[in-house]
Amino acid sequence: SRNYAISVIPGDGIGKEVMPEGIRVLERAASLYGFSIDQKWQDFACCDYYAKHGQMMPDDWKAQIGKPDAIFFGAVGWPDTVPDHISLWGSLLQFRREYDQYVNLRPVRLMPGVPCPLVGREPGDIDFWVVRENTEGEYSSVGGKMFPGTDREIVIQETVMTRHGTDRVLRYAFELAATRDRKHVTSATKSNGIAITMPWWDERVEEMAKHYPSVTHDKYHIDILTAQFVLNPDRFDVVVASNLFGDILSDLGPACTGTIGVAPSGNINPDRTAPSLFEPVHGSAPDIAGKGVANPVGQIWSAAMMLEHLGEADAAAAIMRAVETVLAEPGLRTGDLKGKANTEQCGRAIADAL
Amino acid sequence: SRNYAISVIPGDGIGKEVMPEGIRVLERAASLYGFSIDQKWQDFACCDYYAKHGQMMPDDWKAQIGKPDAIFFGAVGWPDTVPDHISLWGSLLQFRREYDQYVNLRPVRLMPGVPCPLVGREPGDIDFWVVRENTEGEYSSVGGKMFPGTDREIVIQETVMTRHGTDRVLRYAFELAATRDRKHVTSATKSNGIAITMPWWDERVEEMAKHYPSVTHDKYHIDILTAQFVLNPDRFDVVVASNLFGDILSDLGPACTGTIGVAPSGNINPDRTAPSLFEPVHGSAPDIAGKGVANPVGQIWSAAMMLEHLGEADAAAAIMRAVETVLAEPGLRTGDLKGKANTEQCGRAIADAL
Numbered sequence: 001s002r003n004y005a006i007s008v009i010p011g012d013g014i015g016k017e018v019m020p021e022g023i024r025v026l027e028r029a030a031s032l033y034g035f036s037i038d039q040k041w042q043d044f045a046c047c048d049y050y051a052k053h054g055q056m057m058p059d060d061w062k063a064q065i066g067k068p069d070a071i072f073f074g075a076v077g078w079p080d081t082v083p084d085h086i087s088l089w090g091s092l093l094q095f096r097r098e099y100d101q102y103v104n105l106r107p108v109r110l111m112p113g114v115p116c117p118l119v120g121r122e123p124g125d126i127d128f129w130v131v132r133e134n135t136e137g138e139y140s141s142v143g144g145k146m147f148p149g150t151d152r153e154i155v156i157q158e159t160v161m162t163r164h165g166t167d168r169v170l171r172y173a174f175e176l177a178a179t180r181d182r183k184h185v186t187s188a189t190k191s192n193g194i195a196i197t198m199p200w201w202d203e204r205v206e207e208m209a210k211h212y213p214s215v216t217h218d219k220y221h222i223d224i225l226t227a228q229f230v231l232n233p234d235r236f237d238v239v240v241a242s243n244l245f246g247d248i249l250s251d252l253g254p255a256c257t258g259t260i261g262v263a264p265s266g267n268i269n270p271d272r273t274a275p276s277l278f279e280p281v282h283g284s285a286p287d288i289a290g291k292g293v294a295n296p297v298g299q300i301w302s303a304a305m306m307l308e309h310l311g312e313a314d315a316a317a318a319i320m321r322a323v324e325t326v327l328a329e330p331g332l333r334t335g336d337l338k339g340k341a342n343t344e345q346c347g348r349a350i351a352d353a354l
Numbered sequence: 355s356r357n358y359a360i361s362v363i364p365g366d367g368i369g370k371e372v373m374p375e376g377i378r379v380l381e382r383a384a385s386l387y388g389f390s391i392d393q394k395w396q397d398f399a400c401c402d403y404y405a406k407h408g409q410m411m412p413d414d415w416k417a418q419i420g421k422p423d424a425i426f427f428g429a430v431g432w433p434d435t436v437p438d439h440i441s442l443w444g445s446l447l448q449f450r451r452e453y454d455q456y457v458n459l460r461p462v463r464l465m466p467g468v469p470c471p472l473v474g475r476e477p478g479d480i481d482f483w484v485v486r487e488n489t490e491g492e493y494s495s496v497g498g499k500m501f502p503g504t505d506r507e508i509v510i511q512e513t514v515m516t517r518h519g520t521d522r523v524l525r526y527a528f529e530l531a532a533t534r535d536r537k538h539v540t541s542a543t544k545s546n547g548i549a550i551t552m553p554w555w556d557e558r559v560e561e562m563a564k565h566y567p568s569v570t571h572d573k574y575h576i577d578i579l580t581a582q583f584v585l586n587p588d589r590f591d592v593v594v595a596s597n598l599f600g601d602i603l604s605d606l607g608p609a610c611t612g613t614i615g616v617a618p619s620g621n622i623n624p625d626r627t628a629p630s631l632f633e634p635v636h637g638s639a640p641d642i643a644g645k646g647v648a649n650p651v652g653q654i655w656s657a658a659m660m661l662e663h664l665g666e667a668d669a670a671a672a673i674m675r676a677v678e679t680v681l682a683e684p685g686l687r688t689g690d691l692k693g694k695a696n697t698e699q700c701g702r703a704i705a706d707a708l
């Protein structure tokens with residue numbers, strides 16, 4: 001029988017509250033679909049490991065995590081005690097890089113029961129993927145300060161893009177588009193203003209496109225692209241973007257479909273040389289943490305993406321059907337969606353709907 | 355009597371079509387409010403000067419422009435013949451830098467007659483300013499390629515922020531907020547991911563805030579900030595951002611209020627050591643150029659911002675009232691707003707409504 005080793009990192013704040021619901025649904029899916037999961041929990045978070053040891057993870061974190069089939073991640077961050085750039089670069093962003101999870105994959109899909117902030121859009125109208133470069137680009141650790149603390153202070157940070165890193169994420173986007181009905185890739189650029197890296201990005205897109213004659217493509221500058229997400233979200237199929245632009249688009253997209261509270265993401269190593277990591281798009285949300293009211297759907301949808309990645313497509317599809325059933329029921333969804341359920345009730349409802 | 359020297363640069367595409375309407379309204383305002391304008395037109399554009407001389411502007415462009423009181427700009431760009439990064443860095447972006455127009459000021463305001471893509475928002479609900487740093491930051495010309503044309507290719511571009519450049523735009527934002535009812539500044543950051551420049555930006559915001567005890571402030575990471583523009587646009591008063599983040603937010607904001615077709619901007623040198631430049635947010639729009647259907651409101655609203663800057667506040671306010679009157683009339687607004695007028699008819703209607 002199929003057995004999967006899963007590293008579980010709930011993290012901080014509502015990460016701790018939604019993770020048990022993600023696990024609940026995973027376990028239910030396992031028993032229904034004839035596989036099993038071995039969980040290894042880790043306390044790598046601001047309010048756990050960091051609070052005790054002053055760093056986000058032990059030096060031998062890779063050995064402690066071992067060689068799982070995937071990592072199931074909640075949300076890390078507690079800015080009152082650890083600045084975000086310390087906590088994120090010490091965990092999430094480190095995983096993305098060290099496990100070479102070079103694709104960040106996020107669906108933008110209007111779901112039943114999620115009130116859409118855009119006029120006249122119905123479930124089915126908006127359904128696309130954001131493919132974000134996830135290891136390099138604007139998220140660089142190269143740079144520094146000159147004349148610090150003086151009026152002449154200058155701060156420099158380098159965006160670093162490589163052909164290796166760019167081509168592989170573009171390839172993933174074109175491959176994904178080739179499997180879809182509309183077979184269309186939209187590239188996010190800013191080659192009119194960011195005049196060194198982005199014109200080069202455009203060239204790489206054109207080169208890659210040549211290998212996919214059945215896939216159409218176009219490009220938008222990031223400024224007008226964000227406008228198009230609001231004005232014409234039905235226009236998109238696969239949107240490929242650099243690390244920063246993808247970060248922006250994959251929060252904006254879910255907002256255009258109602259809430260980032262239900263959005264999932266996969267940090268994927270397509271070559272499977274290291275584990276991929278699945279996490280909700282939302283963060284640790286200190287403002288609502290501890291109340292048990294967080295929406296667990298982002299975590300549960302991430303579980304579905306993880307199962308899809310592990311080859312359990314039927315179980316993944318079943319989870320998505322259960323999520324849609326529960327979202328359509330005001331009594332079963334959480335308060336952020338004008339529902340009546342708390343985190344646990346919503347999670348149980350999805351597990352039961354399976 | 356008050357006389358203003360205005361450098362007029364219509365540019366390419368629809369820039370050429372909306373500029374005459376901007377001028378029409380300016381001239382009408384001048385005759386009604388007792389001032390005059392001296393126009394000096396320049397053909398600095400892809401399809402004009404560049405087509406003849408292979409560069410966007412003559413070497414002595416500063417001398418040719420002289421010392422106007424302001425620059426009234428249409429839109430530059432014609433990607434079929436000149437790559438955008440060449441045309442923009444050879445004109446618009448050069449003005450911003452060489453005239454030290456360090457503030458890019460753009461209103462986000464829901465206007466009557468402009469259909470809002472967001473559910474349940476009415477004119478009056480959304481009314482804030484984006485204050486964008488306009489000379490440095492991510493729009494840098496420092497960087498380059500290593501191993502070009504090979505598989506090892508690496509492309510680097512440096513973001514450069516200075517205390518001088520950052521503090522002055524933050525000061526402008528806090529000063530602006532202090533004049534408004536809500537007295538609130540929102541800073542766009544990304545200090546969790548862009549971990550060298552943006553944590554420093556956050557520090558500068560905190561420092562500047564100390565000088566404005568009557569102004570409240572908060573910060574959002576750019577990803578969730580774009581989501582908030584869609585979900586809670588009524589939350590904002592003055593949003594201050596780096597060059598790139600401000601670029602994105604000032605297209606997204608107008609899209610959330612219906613269209614970037616009516617949005618204006620000021621590229622302002624608050625110290626008045628050189629002329630400021632006023633232009634619509636939209637570009638040259640090659641797809642609709644030549645048809646006479648472009649919406650002239652962005653250009654006309656830019657004229658109002660220019661008059662405000664020149665001290666003609668009454669005339670500026672009158673133009674805005676005329677714009678609102680015309681936008682509310684389907685017969686007078688343009689087709690992009692489901693109206694029946696062409697560019698010239700809409701421009702004439704606004705001049706007449708004055």
Ligand SMILES: CC(C)[C@H](C(=O)O)[C@@H](O)C(=O)O
Pocket residue numbers: 192193223442447601635
């Ligand atoms: C045309 C382009 C270079 C410019 C910018 O990015 O600044 C435009 O988008 C703007 O916002 O004025």
Ligand SMILES: CC(C)[C@H](C(=O)O)[C@@H](O)C(=O)O
Pocket residue numbers: 088093247281546547577
């Ligand atoms: C928390 C933060 C560093 C992270 C990012 O910017 O990548 C988050 O916004 C995301 O999108 O996963």
